[in-house]
Amino acid sequence: MMDQSIKFDLDLINRYDKAGPRYTSYPTALELHEGFGDQEYRQHIAKSNAAGGPLSLYFHIPFCDTVCFYCACNKIVTKNRKHAEPYLANLCKEIAMQGDLFDSNRIVNQLHWGGGTPTFLNYEQMKMLMAVTRQHFHLRDDDKGEYSIEVDPRETNDQTIEQLRELGFNRISLGLQDFDPAVQKAVNRLQSEEQTFSVLEAARVEGFRSTNIDLIYGLPLQTVDTFAKTLDKILAVEPDRFSIFNYAHMPARFKTQRQINDADMPTPDVKLAILQMVGQRLTEAGYVYIGMDHFAKPDDELAVAQREGHLYRNFQGYSTHSDCDLVGLGITSIGRVGDAYIQNVKELDEYEQLIGQGQLPVFKGVELDDDDKLRRAVITQLICHFDLSFAAVEQQFGINFSNYFANELEALAPMQADGLLMLSSEGIKVLSAGRLLIRNICMVFDKYLAQKQQQFSRVI
Missing domain, CATH: 1.10.10.920 (Arc Repressor Mutant, subunit A)
Incomplete structure (x- = not known):
C-alpha cells in the first residue's frame, strides 16, 4: 500500500x-495572454468535441454579504441581493452559448459552484441556474457525478442544505478558517461553532457523500494553542476532508488585506509550529496527507484515488476526474479545454457587454505546446x-x-x-x-x- x-x-x-x-x-495562470480570445476558444472546443470524453463545469458566483479581510478571491461585496439578478441573467446566456458549442452527448461528471459565496443566491435563483445548466449540458441524474459547492455556514441553514441536495449536489465544503473570537474579529469573519456544525450535520443527514472544512493558518493573532483548540473541536465531528491553507499576507496586492494589522501577524516560526501541530494531530486522528494543504480520511475518494494512481489536480484543487475537460462559466472563471487554458473577463460590465454581443466572454488564454x-x-x-x-x-x-x-x-x-x-x-x-x-x-x-x-x- x-x-x-x-x-x-x-x-x-x-x-x-x-x-x-x-x-x-x-503552465500557471500567469502565462495566459490577451492574444487568445473568442475565436481561439471556439477552435479548441471543436478539437475537444472531436476527442470526446466527459466534462467538468465550474461556475463562479462572485457575491459576498461581508468581506473577510484575508480574502484574495475575486468577489463582489454587497448586502443588496438584487445585484445578483443581472449577473445570473448573463450567466444563463453564457451557459446557453457554451452549451451549444459542446456536443450534447458529453456527460458532466463533475460540477462545482465556487465564489464568492454561492449560497448568496436564494433557492429560486439556484434552482433556475441548475435548470438552465441541465437544459444546455448533459447533467447526470443518477447521483454518480461529483457535484460540489462551497458554502458559508453564516449564509446557510438546514433548509438550504436540503435544497442543495435536491438540486443534485452531493459534496460540500464549509468555510471556517478559525473559531478563536479574537482571530475572527481581526479578519472580520464572525462565525459560531453552532452555525458551522449544524450545517455539517445537516449535510450528513441529507446524504452528502463528502464533507470538507476549510481552515487557514497564519492569520492575525493565531497561536499554536488557539489553533489547536479550533482543530480539536472540528476533529470531534470528523469531517471527511480538511483543506488547511497557508495565509499569504500580500496587502500591496490585495486591498482588503490592508485592513489587517501587520503587528498582529504571527511570526514565521509560529506559522511553522502551527503547521507541525496540524500535521501531527490529523495524522494521529487517522487522516492521510493528500498533498498541497489537503488531508482526508483513508476511505475518502481522494485518498483512494491517490493510492490507485488516478488522482488529478485542476483549478479547483485535487480531483478524481482527470478525464474531464473543464468549462469555466461566469466572471474570472478559468477552464481547461483540450490543450488550452481559458479565462473569462473580470468585470461585470465587460462581461455583460460581450454576452450582449453574442461573444464568449474570454479575457485571455494560452495554447499549450x-x-x-x-x-x-x-x-x-x-x-x-x-x-x-x-x-x-x-x-x-x-x-x-x-x-x-x-x-x-x-x-x-x-x-x-x-x-x-x-x-x-x-x-x-x-x-x-x-x-x-x-x-x-x-x-x-x-x-x-x-x-x-x-x-x-x-x-x-
Whole structure:
C-alpha cells in the first residue's frame, strides 16, 4: 500500500521556504495572454468535441454579504441581493452559448459552484441556474457525478442544505478558517461553532457523500494553542476532508488585506509550529496527507484515488476526474479545454457587454505546446502521487527522460542529498520529508518560473 505519511523537518522547511506556484495548472495562470480570445476558444472546443470524453463545469458566483479581510478571491461585496439578478441573467446566456458549442452527448461528471459565496443566491435563483445548466449540458441524474459547492455556514441553514441536495449536489465544503473570537474579529469573519456544525450535520443527514472544512493558518493573532483548540473541536465531528491553507499576507496586492494589522501577524516560526501541530494531530486522528494543504480520511475518494494512481489536480484543487475537460462559466472563471487554458473577463460590465454581443466572454488564454504538455504531465504526476516513472513518460511522449531533463535531474540532486526524494534510473520517488515541499520539487520542471517567481506566495 502507498505510504501517505509526512515528515516535518523544520531545518529543511526553513531552507526551502521560498515563493512558488500551487500548480493548479501548468503552465500557471500567469502565462495566459490577451492574444487568445473568442475565436481561439471556439477552435479548441471543436478539437475537444472531436476527442470526446466527459466534462467538468465550474461556475463562479462572485457575491459576498461581508468581506473577510484575508480574502484574495475575486468577489463582489454587497448586502443588496438584487445585484445578483443581472449577473445570473448573463450567466444563463453564457451557459446557453457554451452549451451549444459542446456536443450534447458529453456527460458532466463533475460540477462545482465556487465564489464568492454561492449560497448568496436564494433557492429560486439556484434552482433556475441548475435548470438552465441541465437544459444546455448533459447533467447526470443518477447521483454518480461529483457535484460540489462551497458554502458559508453564516449564509446557510438546514433548509438550504436540503435544497442543495435536491438540486443534485452531493459534496460540500464549509468555510471556517478559525473559531478563536479574537482571530475572527481581526479578519472580520464572525462565525459560531453552532452555525458551522449544524450545517455539517445537516449535510450528513441529507446524504452528502463528502464533507470538507476549510481552515487557514497564519492569520492575525493565531497561536499554536488557539489553533489547536479550533482543530480539536472540528476533529470531534470528523469531517471527511480538511483543506488547511497557508495565509499569504500580500496587502500591496490585495486591498482588503490592508485592513489587517501587520503587528498582529504571527511570526514565521509560529506559522511553522502551527503547521507541525496540524500535521501531527490529523495524522494521529487517522487522516492521510493528500498533498498541497489537503488531508482526508483513508476511505475518502481522494485518498483512494491517490493510492490507485488516478488522482488529478485542476483549478479547483485535487480531483478524481482527470478525464474531464473543464468549462469555466461566469466572471474570472478559468477552464481547461483540450490543450488550452481559458479565462473569462473580470468585470461585470465587460462581461455583460460581450454576452450582449453574442461573444464568449474570454479575457485571455494560452495554447499549450508539446513541451508544456510534457512538463504538465510530470508536474501533475509528482504533485498528485509523489512518484514518477521515467518509462511511463517516455512511452507517452516519445522522449528519453534523462536526456530531455538532464538539467532538471541535476537540480534535483541536492534535494536527494537533503532526503526530500530518491532518484534512480527508473524514476523519482518523493519521500515523507519532501511531501510538504512538493511545490519546490515541481518548480524544478517549470520552465517559466525564473522571471515570475516574485509573483507567487511562499510554499510554506
